[in-house]
Amino acid sequence: MDALDRVVKPKTKRAKRFLEKKEPKLNENTKNAMLIKGGNANLTVTEVLKDIYAVKKPFAVLYKRKNITRPFEDQTSLEFFSKKSDCSLFLFGSHNKKRPNNLIIGRMFDYHVLDMIELGVEKFVSLKDIKNSKCPEGTKPLLIFAGDMFDVNEEYRRLKSLFIDFFRGPTVPSIRLAGLEYVLHFTAVDGKIYMRSYKVLLKKSGCKIPRIELEEMGPSLDLVMRRTHLASDDLYKLSLKQPKGLKPKKKKNISHDVFGTTYGRIHMQKQDLSKLQTRKMKGLKKRPAEKSAEDGGATPKKSKSA
DSSP: OOTTTSOOOOSSHHHHHHHHHHSOOSSOOOOOEEEEEETTOOHHHHHHHHHHHHHHTTSEEEEEEEEOOOTTTOOHHHHHHHHHHTOSEEEEEEOOSSSOSEEEEEEEETTEEEEEEEEEEEEEEOTTTSOSOOOOTTOOOEEEEESTHHHHOHHHHHHHHHHHHHHOOOOOSOOOGGGOOEEEEEEEETTEEEEEEEEEEEEOOSSSSOEEEEEEOSOEEEEEEEEEEOOOHHHHHHHTOOOGGGSOOOOTTEEEOTTOOEEEOOOOOOOOGGGOOOOOOGGGSOOHHHHHHHHTSOOOOOOOOO
C-alpha cells in the first residue's frame, strides 16, 4: 500500500485542519496548480513557469528543484505530487532537442491524470520585459477566447476548458466594476495559440460609464499544440458529475421564460360566485322594496294595537 493511501490519524489540531480541508465537499475549494520544472529545463521554460506562477498566486505551488520525469510515459510522479500538495492542476516545463521549450498543461481527477496537452513555446515576453504597472496578487482575470478552432476542433475545445480551469480563480458571488483589472486573451489562428495579458484602465468619459483601455502587461506567449492525452468520453462525463446535494430540486407548476421571469400555475377548485363575500358598503345595500320584490310580494303591514 502506498504511504499516501494509508489512513492517517491527526496528532495535532493543525494536522486535523489540514485533513479536513482535503475532505470532499459539496462546494469544493478553489483549484490549486503545481508548476514543475523538468530535469533539463532551460532559462526560457524557467521564466515561463515563474511568470505563470506570479499570475496564478496564491492558488499555485512552484517546485524549484528539477524533477526528471516524462509525463506522457510515466504519470506516477505527477500523481504523487498531486496527493502531496493537494493540487488538481499542473504545468510541467521541459526542454530537449526534439521538443524545445516544452510545456505540458493538465488536470487531475481523483489524483489521476485526466487531460494532458503538450504545447511548444515559440515566442515569449516575460513580465519583466514590459515596463508597465502590474495587477495586484490574486486578481481574478477576465478570460476571452477568439477563434473558431475553440468551438470546432475537439482538442482545441478541451484545451479551452483546460485554460478556463487553470486561470479562472476563485468563484465570487458579486462583481465590482473597479475590480475588473486583468484580462487574459487567447486567440487560435493558423495552428497557433496566442496568449496575451492586459491591464484594464478605466478612463474618464464624461458620463457614468468609464472609457476602457487595455494596456499590455505580460506575460505574452506564442504556443503551438504538439501531443495530447485526452480522457475517454465516459471518464470525462464521470468527472463532470455533480453530487445530489448541489442539484436544484424540481418545483412543480413553475416555469421560466427567456428573460428569467418566473411563472407559477395555481390549481383551484370551482367556486360558487353567488356566495362570494364582498366588501360591505352602504351604497351597495339593498332597499326594503328590493328585498320584498325578491321574496315574491309585499310584506303585510302590522296592525296597530287598540
